[in-house]
Amino acid sequence: MQLAFGGIDFGTSNSTVGVIRNGKARLVALEGEQPTLPSAVFFNFEDGHTYFGRRAIGDYTDSVEGRLMRSLKSVLGSSLANEKTRIKARLIGFTDIIGLFIGHLKARLEEDAGGPVENVVLGRPVQFVDDDAEADAKAQGELEKAAQAQGFKQIDFQFEPIAAALDYEQNVTREELALIVDMGGGTSDFSVVRVSPERAGASDRKGDILANRGIHIGGTDFDRLLSIAHVMPELGYLTPTKDHKRNLPAGYFIDLATWQRINLVYTAKAMTDLRQIRYEAERADLVSRFIHVVEHRYGHALAGLVEKAKIALTDQPSTEVRVSLPGAHFSAGITRAGLEETIAADIERVTETVKQTIADAGVDASAITAVFLTGGSTAVPLARRRILSLVPQATVIEGDMFGSVGLGLALDARRKFA
Numbered sequence: 001m002q003l004a005f006g007g008i009d010f011g012t013s014n015s016t017v018g019v020i021r022n023g024k025a026r027l028v029a030l031e032g033e034q035p036t037l038p039s040a041v042f043f044n045f046e047d048g049h050t051y052f053g054r055r056a057i058g059d060y061t062d063s064v065e066g067r068l069m070r071s072l073k074s075v076l077g078s079s080l081a082n083e084k085t086r087i088k089a090r091l092i093g094f095t096d097i098i099g100l101f102i103g104h105l106k107a108r109l110e111e112d113a114g115g116p117v118e119n120v121v122l123g124r125p126v127q128f129v130d131d132d133a134e135a136d137a138k139a140q141g142e143l144e145k146a147a148q149a150q151g152f153k154q155i156d157f158q159f160e161p162i163a164a165a166l167d168y169e170q171n172v173t174r175e176e177l178a179l180i181v182d183m184g185g186g187t188s189d190f191s192v193v194r195v196s197p198e199r200a201g202a203s204d205r206k207g208d209i210l211a212n213r214g215i216h217i218g219g220t221d222f223d224r225l226l227s228i229a230h231v232m233p234e235l236g237y238l239t240p241t242k243d244h245k246r247n248l249p250a251g252y253f254i255d256l257a258t259w260q261r262i263n264l265v266y267t268a269k270a271m272t273d274l275r276q277i278r279y280e281a282e283r284a285d286l287v288s289r290f291i292h293v294v295e296h297r298y299g300h301a302l303a304g305l306v307e308k309a310k311i312a313l314t315d316q317p318s319t320e321v322r323v324s325l326p327g328a329h330f331s332a333g334i335t336r337a338g339l340e341e342t343i344a345a346d347i348e349r350v351t352e353t354v355k356q357t358i359a360d361a362g363v364d365a366s367a368i369t370a371v372f373l374t375g376g377s378t379a380v381p382l383a384r385r386r387i388l389s390l391v392p393q394a395t396v397i398e399g400d401m402f403g404s405v406g407l408g409l410a411l412d413a414r415r416k417f418a
C-alpha cells in the first residue's frame, strides 16, 4: 500500500498543508475554502474551546474572553519554548500549544486524505536561531516532538527555500540559475539553485543546491520596529520620569510591540509595575493609555493595526494607526519613508545575507538568470528594491506569495515517502 503523506509549512504568520493529488501538488483547504491558516490559537474562556486561524483572531477581536497566541514559531529555540503560560487554571507549555496547532493541521490533512496520515515533511527556516547551531537544533527538535505528539511517525525536514524552489521548478521551461527568496513573518531564507525541467525528476538534488542561507528577520520584526518607533511613544515610551533622571523602562513597551510577548503584559505583576511606572512618569497621561490597552486586552489588536499600516504602506505613501479605546484615544501617522527608515538596518542585514548566499554559491551575481519571490514580506518595497538591485539582469518571477513552500513540501514528501 502506498504511504499517505503530506507537507506542512508551519509559518510564523500563516500555515499551509500540501498534498499530491492526481500527480500534482496542491494545497489542502484549511479554513472553509482557504488554503492558508493564520498561525493563531485562541483559548476561549467563555465556551472552553480552542480555536485556530481566522476564527481565533475573529473571536479575539470580538472581545470574547480568552487568550490569543500568535507568532508561536518564533518561540522555537528561544527561552520561551521551555516556559508555560497560564490558560485560566491550567499551565500549558508553548511547545504544547504549537502541538495543538500542528494537530489541527494534521486533522485537515487526514480529512482531505480520507484516512490517517503518519508521514510528513515539515518545512523549516534555514536558521530558526541565528548563528547558534545548538539552539537551532533544539528548535527543530522541539518542532519534531510537537509533531510526534500529534501522531506523526515519519517526520522529515526540508529547508523552506528549497521547498519553494521545488514549486518554482515545476514551471520552468529551460535551465535557470535561480535565486530563491522567501521572506515571511519570522525569517528570510535564500537559496541559489540550478533548476530545469530535466532535473526536476532526479532523486538526488544535492549538487543543484549551490547555496542556502537564512536570517531570523521577517515581517513580524518590521511590525515590532514600526510599533516601537511610531506607536509606543504615544503610550509613553521614551518619555522621562518626573524627576528627569531617566526615561521610563523600555521592557513592557517592547513586550507590547512584540507579537509573541504580548501576553506577558497581561499579568498582575505587570499591572502593578505599570501603575508604578505611571506614578513616576512625567507623562502619566500617556502611560494611562498603555494601562487601558492592557486592561482591554487590546495588545494583539494594536499589533494587528500596526501590521495593517505596514501592509498599507506597500501601496501608499502614508497611513495612520488609529486607536479609539475608552481611555486611549490617539492616532499615529506613518509614512512610507518613516517605515523604510525604521526597518533600514534589518533590510541591510537581509541584503547582506543575499550577497553572502550568492558568494557561497561560488557564482557571480551576473550569472543568476531568475529570481523567484515568495513569502508575504517580499511585498515590502524596500526589501524588494534592495534584493533585486543585487541581480538586476535576472527575470523576476512572482511565486504564490503564501503557497509555494507548502506545495514544494508536498513534492519533497512524494520524493521521500511515495
Ligand SMILES: Nc1ncnc2c1ncn2[C@@H]1O[C@H](COP(=O)(O)OP(=O)(O)OP(=O)(O)O)[C@@H](O)[C@H]1O
Pocket: 010, 011, 012, 013, 014, 015, 073, 160, 183, 184, 185, 186, 187, 188, 218, 219, 220, 307, 310, 311, 312, 314, 374, 375, 376, 377, 379, 380, 401, 402
Ligand atoms: N502586501 C504586503 N506588504 C508587506 N508585508 C506583507 C504584505 N502581505 C503580507 N505581508 C507580511 O508578510 C508576513 C507573512 O508572510 P508569510 O505568510 O509568507 O510568512 P510565514 O510563512 O508565516 O513566516 P515564516 O516563513 O517566516 O515562518 C507578515 O509579516 C505580513 O505582515
Ligand SMILES: [Mg+2]
Pocket: 009, 011, 012, 160, 182, 183, 184, 185, 375, 405
Ligand atoms: Mg513561510
